Amino acid sequence: GAGVSQSPSNKVTEKGKDVELRCDPISGHTALYWYRQRLGQGLEFLIYFQGNSAPDKSGLPSDRFSAERTGGSVSTLTIQRTQQEDSAVYLCASSLGGTVNYGYTFGSGTRLTVV
Amino acid sequence: DQQVKQNSPSLSVQEGRISILNCDYTNSMFDYFLWYKKYPAEGPTFLISISSIKDKNEDGRFTVFLNKSAKHLSLHIVPSQPGDSAVYFCAASARDSSYKLIFGSGTRLLVRP
Numbered sequence: 219g220a221g222v223s224q225s226p227s228n229k230v231t232e233k234g235k236d237v238e239l240r241c242d243p244i245s246g247h248t249a250l251y252w253y254r255q256r257l258g259q260g261l262e263f264l265i266y267f268q269g270n271s272a273p274d275k276s277g278l279p280s281d282r283f284s285a286e287r288t289g290g291s292v293s294t295l296t297i298q299r300t301q302q303e304d305s306a307v308y309l310c311a312s313s314l315g316g317t318v319n320y321g322y323t324f325g326s327g328t329r330l331t332v333v
Numbered sequence: 334d335q336q337v338k339q340n341s342p343s344l345s346v347q348e349g350r351i352s353i354l355n356c357d358y359t360n361s362m363f364d365y366f367l368w369y370k371k372y373p374a375e376g377p378t379f380l381i382s383i384s385s386i387k388d389k390n391e392d393g394r395f396t397v398f399l400n401k402s403a404k405h406l407s408l409h410i411v412p413s414q415p416g417d418s419a420v421y422f423c424a425a426s427a428r429d430s431s432y433k434l435i436f437g438s439g440t441r442l443l444v445r446p
Binding site for chain 2: 258260321
């Protein structure tokens with residue numbers, strides 16, 4: 219597609235439930251990133267995928283968070299046993315190469331609310 | 334530990350005047366800096382960037398200045414237009430992890446007609 223597509227755009231879930239967030243990057247972009255933005259804060263790095271290389275998972279806040287990227291394209295971010303502090307906007311981005319000089323293109327995000 | 338700081342959460346400017354958004358950083362390994370603009374319910378969009386080998390980069394109405402000794406950068410918008418009203422994020426990357434952006438908390442700019 220023309221841009222980075224994320225779904226759902228909004229998700230309300232009960233504390234303790236699992237959620238899956240999906241990202242469809244720009245076709246041909248080899249690098250994919252997940253960030254999250256909590257209310258009033260900046261974007262926080264979560265995970266980075268580049269081609270067939272091992273992902274950089276150093277930003278995942280706990281082992282309840284995991285992400286995968288299938289076939290070098292679509293990515294899914296999974297949060298297990300959600301907590302209220304997981305409430306945030308989760309943003310996905312993709313880029314042509316693996317450095318910021320190529321520029322990221324962000325999706326519109328998934329707003330997750332844990333009640 | 335915030336490595337990129339935007340100390341002004343908001344800024345209000347009259348249309349036609351200059352907007353100056355500021356950003357400070359602490360990590361001396363940062364070598365590339367970017368500004369992103371974000372409208373409500375949209376993802377951030379890239380605005381302008383600067384490498385640490387430069388002290389100024391200009392693109393139309395937007396200019397970014399980098400003062401490495403002070404670990405400070407600023408974004409100048411002149412003349413400001415109502416359509417510039419958005420949240421502006423400063424971001425930086427380090428040479429040892431050039432794919433990862435560290436973001437500030439953003440400054441909400443309001444340009445009054």
